[in-house]
Amino acid sequence: MEKRLRWMTGLSVGVGLWCALGAQEEAGAVDGKWEVTKEEAAWKPDGLFDLGNLEQPPVPTFQARPVYPMELRVAGITGNAIVGFIVDSHGKVRSAYAIRATHPEFGEAGVAAVSQWKFEPGRVGGRVVNTRMQVPLYFNIVPDAPAPAAKAPGMEEEEWKPDGLFDLSDLEQQPVPTSQASPVYPLELREAGIMGNAIVGFIVDKQGKVRSPYAVRATHPEFGEAAVVAVAQWKFEPGQKDGQVVNTRMQVPVIFNLLPDDPGAAARAEARKKLAIALPKVKDSVDAVGASHVPPPELQVKQAPWDVAPQPLKQRKPEYPYAMRRIGDDGTVVLRLLVRKTGVVDQVHVLRSTNPGLDEAAVDAALDWVFSPAIKNGLPIDAELQVPIMFRIDGKKARDRWTISKNLGPWPESVPEVFRWDTAPELVSYAAPVYPRAALMDGRKGKVRVKFAIDEQGRVLTALPAEDGDPDLMQAAIAAVETFRFKPARREWKPCGAILNMEFNFTTNSRSDAPVSRDTIRVLKQLKRGKDRFADLTELDGLPEPLSQRPPKTPPQLLKEGKGGEVLLEVVIDRKGFVRLPKVLEATDPALGAAAIHAVSNWRYAAPLRDGEAVDVVAKLPVVFRVE
Numbered sequence: 001m002e003k004r005l006r007w008m009t010g011l012s013v014g015v016g017l018w019c020a021l022g023a024q025e026e027a028g029a030v031d032g033k034w035e036v037t038k039e040e041a042a043w044k045p046d047g048l049f050d051l052g053n054l055e056q057p058p059v060p061t062f063q064a065r066p067v068y069p070m071e072l073r074v075a076g077i078t079g080n081a082i083v084g085f086i087v088d089s090h091g092k093v094r095s096a097y098a099i100r101a102t103h104p105e106f107g108e109a110g111v112a113a114v115s116q117w118k119f120e121p122g123r124v125g126g127r128v129v130n131t132r133m134q135v136p137l138y139f140n141i142v143p144d145a146p147a148p149a150a151k152a153p154g155m156e157e158e159e160w161k162p163d164g165l166f167d168l169s170d171l172e173q174q175p176v177p178t179s180q181a182s183p184v185y186p187l188e189l190r191e192a193g194i195m196g197n198a199i200v201g202f203i204v205d206k207q208g209k210v211r212s213p214y215a216v217r218a219t220h221p222e223f224g225e226a227a228v229v230a231v232a233q234w235k236f237e238p239g240q241k242d243g244q245v246v247n248t249r250m251q252v253p254v255i256f257n258l259l260p261d262d263p264g265a266a267a268r269a270e271a272r273k274k275l276a277i278a279l280p281k282v283k284d285s286v287d288a289v290g291a292s293h294v295p296p297p298e299l300q301v302k303q304a305p306w307d308v309a310p311q312p313l314k315q316r317k318p319e320y321p322y323a324m325r326r327i328g329d330d331g332t333v334v335l336r337l338l339v340r341k342t343g344v345v346d347q348v349h350v351l352r353s354t355n356p357g358l359d360e361a362a363v364d365a366a367l368d369w370v371f372s373p374a375i376k377n378g379l380p381i382d383a384e385l386q387v388p389i390m391f392r393i394d395g396k397k398a399r400d401r402w403t404i405s406k407n408l409g410p411w412p413e414s415v416p417e418v419f420r421w422d423t424a425p426e427l428v429s430y431a432a433p434v435y436p437r438a439a440l441m442d443g444r445k446g447k448v449r450v451k452f453a454i455d456e457q458g459r460v461l462t463a464l465p466a467e468d469g470d471p472d473l474m475q476a477a478i479a480a481v482e483t484f485r486f487k488p489a490r491r492e493w494k495p496c497g498a499i500l501n502m503e504f505n506f507t508t509n510s511r512s513d514a515p516v517s518r519d520t521i522r523v524l525k526q527l528k529r530g531k532d533r534f535a536d537l538t539e540l541d542g543l544p545e546p547l548s549q550r551p552p553k554t555p556p557q558l559l560k561e562g563k564g565g566e567v568l569l570e571v572v573i574d575r576k577g578f579v580r581l582p583k584v585l586e587a588t589d590p591a592l593g594a595a596a597i598h599a600v601s602n603w604r605y606a607a608p609l610r611d612g613e614a615v616d617v618v619a620k621l622p623v624v625f626r627v628e
Helices: 038-042 070-074 104-114 187-191 221-231 265-275 282-289 322-326 356-367 437-442 471-481 518-529 556-560 590-600
Strands: 005-010 016-020 059-062 079-087 093-101 118-120 131-141 176-179 196-204 210-218 235-237 239-241 244-246 248-256 311-314 331-339 345-353 370-372 374-376 379-381 383-391 426-429 446-454 460-465 485-487 489-491 494-496 498-506 546-548 565-573 579-587 617-625
Touching (some): 079 104, 093 104, 093 426, 093 485, 104 426, 196 221, 210 221, 221 248, 322 356, 331 356, 345 356, 345 546, 356 383, 437 471, 437 518, 437 579, 446 471, 460 471, 471 590, 556 590, 565 590, 579 590, 590 617
Antiparallel strands (some): 005 131, 059 118, 079 093, 079 131, 176 235, 196 210, 196 248, 239 244, 311 370, 331 345, 331 383, 374 379, 426 485, 446 498, 489 494, 565 579, 565 617
C-alpha cells in the first residue's frame, strides 16, 4: 500500500511549499542518499555570507521532493530534519548536511533532496555571492490513513488520489459538516494560560472524508498539531458542482480559548448531579481497568458524536525519560484514548511517535488522566480522543545532552588523517541500551565505556570495548551505539570521520542510561517466582496483534562481511503491549543476539487478552537479519 504522505519545507527567506509525496526517487539520488561528485568534493567557498548580510536573498527555482524513508513510512513514523547548506554564486547547493533530525533517515532523505535544489544566487553590492542557509523539512503521514504494522496477505488499502479539486467559490453547494471532533487543548499551553489559534488546510473528498490536513499557520506549533489531529476526524456532506459531488479544498480557523464561563460546564455538572457520578481517584481508576491498551480496530466502544466534548480535569505531565536526555531533542507522541463515562482513561494506543523511547512515558502519563465525560442528550458517554503529547527539553535537562569537547591540541599520530576534525560531530539519533535480563536477575550494575568510529556520513563503522567491564552490559551498550547516527564531523568545510567514546551507567534507579521502568521491575519479580505466573499463548482470546515492529539493524561489521542470520528470543509481552526482558535462546552470531534484543525492546503489540482481561504473556519471537 502506498500511504498518503506529505512533506513540508519552509525556507528562512519566506519561500515554502507542500505536496503529496510519491514513491519515486528523484534523479541523482541512489536509495535516498546523495552521491557526492568529484566537482562537489573539490569545491571550496570563496567568501561566505549569512542571509542577514544580503541585499537580495537566494530565490529557489527548483526544489526536488525528498523520498520518504521506507522503514519509517511502513512504521507510520513522522518527523523532521533541518538541513544546512551553501548556495554558491551560480545558484548551486553545496556542502549540504543534516544539522539535526528526529530520525537519521529523515536527515539523509532531506540532504539528498536539498542537494538537487537550484536558486537564483544571493547578492551583496550588486554581485552574486555564496550564501549560508538552513531549511526545515517536515515528513508527515496524513492522520486519516494510519497503516497497521502487520497486514494479512492480499489486504490492501486503496490509494486515494484527488480526481479534480475545487475551491469553495466554484461550488453550487458547499460541504456541510456532520461531525466535528473538538481539539484537545495542549497541556503545557493550557497550564501556562496561553491562548491562540491555528489555520488548518484540508480536502473534503467526494465521500465527505477529510484528506491531507495540514497546519497552514499557528500561533504555537502545539496548537497546529492539536488542530490537525481534530480536523482529520471531521465528516462532511460533500460539496457539489453541476449536480455532482466533488473534492473541495478548504481552510478553517481553530480557536483555543480558556474561558472561565465554559458553556459546557453547566451541562457536565448537571449530568454528574443526576447520576451522582463521583470521579474516582486517579490511581485506583487505573488499577481497576487493568491499564490495558487495545488497538483501534478492537476498541469496545466506537467514537460517538457528543453535545459536549470531554475536558481534562487532571493531567499529569509526562516525565522526559532520563535515558533520552542524551539526545536532548523535543518529540511528540500521538495517542488514542478511550475516556469512559466516569471520566477515567481506559484504553491507550500509540498512533505515531517521533521516538519509541518516549512512548512509555506518554502512555503512563495518559493512564493517570481524568476527564469530565463527554455529554450527549444530557448524559455522560464513553468517547475516543486523539491527543498529541509534546515532550520539551528544558534548560536544566538539556545539560545532560551528550556533547563533544573541541579538540584543543594537535592530533596524536595514532589517529588516522580521515578521523581528524575541526568541527566535532553531533549526536542526532539515540536509542538507550537495553538492560540485559540476566544482569537484572543477578542484580549486576556498573559502568561500561564503548569506543567507536563514525564515517563521513555520521554512521557508526565499528564499536569496541574501551576498557574492561561486565560482558553482558558491554554487549548491550555496543548494540545501542551501533544504531546511533551523527551529524558528521567536518574538516575544512567537508564532512569527515571521527573516533569517539561514550560511557553508560547501568543501574536500576531513575538515572540509569538503560531505563528500567516500574512495569519491567514488576515483570522481573514475576519471572523470579516462575513462568507459571504468566499466561500461555494458547490461553489467550487471540494472538497479540503487532502494532509497531521496526526492523532490526545488522551490526556494521557483519553488514560489511555480507552476513545475515537468525535469532530466537524469549520475551514477555506485558498487559500494556510493551515487550519486556527479551532473552536470547538461539543466535547464529552473538552480535546478532544483542542487536535483536535492542530492536525488539521497541516493538509494540495490542494488549494480550484472556477472557477479555489484559494479561502478561511469555512468547518466543524469531528475528531474521537479511543482507540485501
